[in-house]
Amino acid sequence: MAHWRALIVLGAAQFLMVLDTSVMNVSISQLVEDFDTEVTAIQAVITLYALMMAAFMAVGAKLGDILGRRRLFLLGLVVYATGSALTSVAPTVWVLAIGWSVIEGLGAALVLPAMAALVAESYRGRDRAVAYGVIGGLAGAGIAVGPLLGGWVTTYLTWRLVFAGEVVVVAAMLVGHRAIKEVPRTGPRPRMDGVGATLSATGLGLGVLGVLQSGTWGWVQPRNPPFTVFGFAPTLFVIGASALVLYAFVSWERRRVARRTDPLVHLTLLERPALRAGLLTMVSQNLILLGLFFAIPLYLQVVQGFDAFETGLRLLPVSATMLVASLGASRFARNVPPRRLVRLSLVTLAAAVVWLLATIDPEIDDSQFAGAMALLGLGMGLLVSQLGNVVQSSATEEERSEVGGLQYTAQNLGSALGTALIGSLLIGALAQSLTTHVEDDPRLSQEAQERTSVALEAGISFVPTDQVRTAAEEAGLPPAEVDALVDDYASAQLKGLKAAILAAGGVTLATFLVTTRLPTRPDTTPPAGDRGPGTAP
Structure with a gap:
């Protein structure tokens, strides 16, 4: 038991931070009500949390090398607790964003890379594969309990x-x-690359901002942007600026290596096929999971009218099967190659998305919905159980923090993109579908169609149909036209949700393209030079 004490403390950090996100997702409707805001504002808060982690994970990893991974892990916990305390008393959505998205996000960016490195330092060989299976299981437990x-x-x-x-x-x-032990570092301490940190954070931030706002701004034709560029929506220009800044980051990192100064990230790490494939699959994994966990609670709470507890009950099947699969898959990993398990998980996820699409109806079929959720959890559990060990087994001891930073950067970039992309597609599809329904509805007068069109140009939110009914009645529409508009909005809601879920399915299928470089042997082993006691040759 003493051998696993460190894993208890380190795994608790993983559990806590996954729990945090799943609680926020299931509380969306209550947060909208408490802060008198809109779904898109809470979407932005959730996205910002993941973005803060993605943007500063590499910085956190480098600080772990400079200050010591154990010390940084503990410091990050203190920062995280400070953000949690502020979040618990937040009087406005802005304070919520500062406490949860910014301070907790920064704390997590310090904790998670150090945690990944400390797990790898504490366990070797098959114990390491088991440890990462447990970490994946605790992530599943956080999603289950959250x-x-x-x-x-x-x-x-x-x-x-x-x-x-x-x-x-x-x-x-x-x-x-005290249960956490750290291998003393040998050699000189690296230095922080401030320019690289600024460029990477700015580049990632601009990219996610463009995707997040695409539903409001429009992709090409401007919908409701704060400004236009040559008459076009600014979305693609912001994403293009992100690409330019990230290109500058890559150039800067290569220049530092050429000058023999410490870069923020050794880009040569990404030349390792297994590591690169593992990181890309992690991006997809979290994009799918967080995208669906943003869209599905909206279906349950806004369309079906369930409260947060009823929503949690209906999400229990995905959480339970994810926990069981992620813990159980560590046994299969001793005999089944990671590539095969990952591909099996992707097939399972694709089947779950198809099943889920068939259940998104005005009246929910609880048994069908539970089946789709259980299958989704099974596929996701198989996926999360493999990737941590694949990524960390591609690193030497000296690279643990840096690779941990890349690992959690990939995960949280996927989370940020998932919430931003799936959320913006949902809102965009809702607006497009409602526009089409209203224009083609013979029950609506020309005046009602024009007034709805003007309202849509000012922006649209994903709200209960009761709010649409109230707004239509206050606008003075006749009862028959109010009923027609509510029907059109309800149909557009379902189409928006299905478009968002279908996009997650598309990402699932596209992920097959990056699995070709995943390991084809069970129990992946560290690179040469990183073999400790109990590590397979």
């Missing part, structure tokens, strides 16, 4: 208690910090 715990607390008490409770959990982890 919707149910968050839903119950949000419905019957207040979501704020979850974040207050996180402070207590972090305090307990700090008390047990």
